[in-house]
Amino acid sequence: MPTFDGAPQVLCVVGARPNFMKIAPVMRAFARPGSRLGARLLHTGQHYDEAMKHAFFQQLGIPEPDVDLEVGSGSHAVQTAEIMRRFEPVLDERPPAAVLVVGDVNSTIACALVAVKKGIPVVHVEAGLRSGDRTMPEEINRLLTDQISDQLFTTERSARENLLREGIADEKIHFVGNVMIDTLKFNLPRATPAERTLAVFPEARERFGLLTLHRPANVDDAETLQRLLKVLVEISGELPLIFPVHPRTRKAIEDAGLQPLLQRGRIHLMEPLGYLEMLGLMQAATLVLTDSGGIQEETTALGVPCITLRESTERPITVEEGTNTITGSDPEVIRATFDEILKTGGKRGRVPELWDGRAAERIVDQLESWLAPISN
Numbered sequence: 001m002p003t004f005d006g007a008p009q010v011l012c013v014v015g016a017r018p019n020f021m022k023i024a025p026v027m028r029a030f031a032r033p034g035s036r037l038g039a040r041l042l043h044t045g046q047h048y049d050e051a052m053k054h055a056f057f058q059q060l061g062i063p064e065p066d067v068d069l070e071v072g073s074g075s076h077a078v079q080t081a082e083i084m085r086r087f088e089p090v091l092d093e094r095p096p097a098a099v100l101v102v103g104d105v106n107s108t109i110a111c112a113l114v115a116v117k118k119g120i121p122v123v124h125v126e127a128g129l130r131s132g133d134r135t136m137p138e139e140i141n142r143l144l145t146d147q148i149s150d151q152l153f154t155t156e157r158s159a160r161e162n163l164l165r166e167g168i169a170d171e172k173i174h175f176v177g178n179v180m181i182d183t184l185k186f187n188l189p190r191a192t193p194a195e196r197t198l199a200v201f202p203e204a205r206e207r208f209g210l211l212t213l214h215r216p217a218n219v220d221d222a223e224t225l226q227r228l229l230k231v232l233v234e235i236s237g238e239l240p241l242i243f244p245v246h247p248r249t250r251k252a253i254e255d256a257g258l259q260p261l262l263q264r265g266r267i268h269l270m271e272p273l274g275y276l277e278m279l280g281l282m283q284a285a286t287l288v289l290t291d292s293g294g295i296q297e298e299t300t301a302l303g304v305p306c307i308t309l310r311e312s313t314e315r316p317i318t319v320e321e322g323t324n325t326i327t328g329s330d331p332e333v334i335r336a337t338f339d340e341i342l343k344t345g346g347k348r349g350r351v352p353e354l355w356d357g358r359a360a361e362r363i364v365d366q367l368e369s370w371l372a373p374i375s376n
């Protein structure tokens with residue numbers, strides 16, 4: 001058990017868009033009255049665009065980062081190495097009691113690796129999720145981060161089984177629920193009404209589907225991207241689709257010259273949206289088509305049908321108990337699933353265990369008894 005003088009400080013790390021929703025409730029829980037732990041926030045700068053970063057900090061009430069490493073984009077090796085290089089002196093200058101990382105992006109593994117080699121305990125929020133697909137960069141990040149973490153907080157029961165199978169000691173694992181859903185519940189009353197976001201698309205006011213696409217496996221290969229967009233254009237003949245476009249995907253569409261294909265359908269492209277706008281759209285959508293991890297969970301929590309355009313999911317509970325269906329990128333399967341949802345309204349899901357808006361409080365409770373057991 002680590003012991004420290006004074007209130008132990010936890011250094012929390014964010015880097016990319018899906019991290020921001022996860023860290024917001026954690027920072028709030030650290031700041032609650034009577035807290036026995038201090039927290040500082042570090043942003044690696046992996047995502048830096050206004051639409052990919054600033055809107056989220058503002059909308060989610062995340063404090064300005066104490067440190068911004070401003071790494072920006074690069075190949076996986078360059079990005080990961082650059083984060084590590086810039087993170088080390090931050091730890092040297094002011095060693096925290098623990099480094100807390102969330103999710104599965106490059107910033108997660110990079111900072112965890114630097115910390116563990118300096119003997120600083122690592123806390124991983126959203127541990128133990130496994131797609132079984134090692135061609136996904138996130139799967140590698142998940143596996144490695146969990147191996148070097150000292151406290152592992154999980155969102156669903158299957159995660160513990162995955163971790164035990166990989167040799168992680170049971171006492172390090174804590175099933176606490178889902179911080180992404182903490183953020184969803186906290187912000188639902190403030191969600192931007194869909195009508196406002198869709199004011200420029202009158203035909204989508206009645207009914208619409210929401211589309212997001214950014215996985216390298218779907219967008220980096222021109223042929224796969226074209227096959228996907230073709231079936232989506234077809235689908236949009238029956239249900240107009242709203243498509244906030246990730247910068248990686250916009251570039252891929254342009255590089256592959258697929259704009260004319262898109263113009264054949266009723267797919268409305270937008271810049272990436274803020275969290276509150278996305279939440280409003282998700283809530284009002286007839287269905288959601290996505291390859292995102294977090295959106296599979298958010299649609300399950302909202303009870304909105306979700307078609308996941310991937311071959312596997314690391315979040316099986318969204319399929320077993322929620323509203324999620326995995327289709328991969330096969331146009332016939334996508335089409336058949338879409339038709340079924342339009343006809344029947346889709347699966348009736350239920351909200352998974354402990355997705356109750358209090359996961360971050362449970363995390364900080366556990367960290368207090370681990371890091372500050374006698375300071376009260």
Ligand code: UD1
Nearest residue numbers: 016017018046047048049052073074105106137138247248
């Ligand atoms: C990253 C995460 C992914 C997550 C996604 C959410 C990894 C391995 N991947 O993928 O798990 O689902 O974030 O968005 O960490 N770009 C900009 N502006 C930005 C950020 C990126 O234009 O603010 C462009 C750059 O051209 C960059 C590309 O997007 O090269 C990809 O960014 P990167 O952070 O490498 O990965 P994502 O695809 O965003």
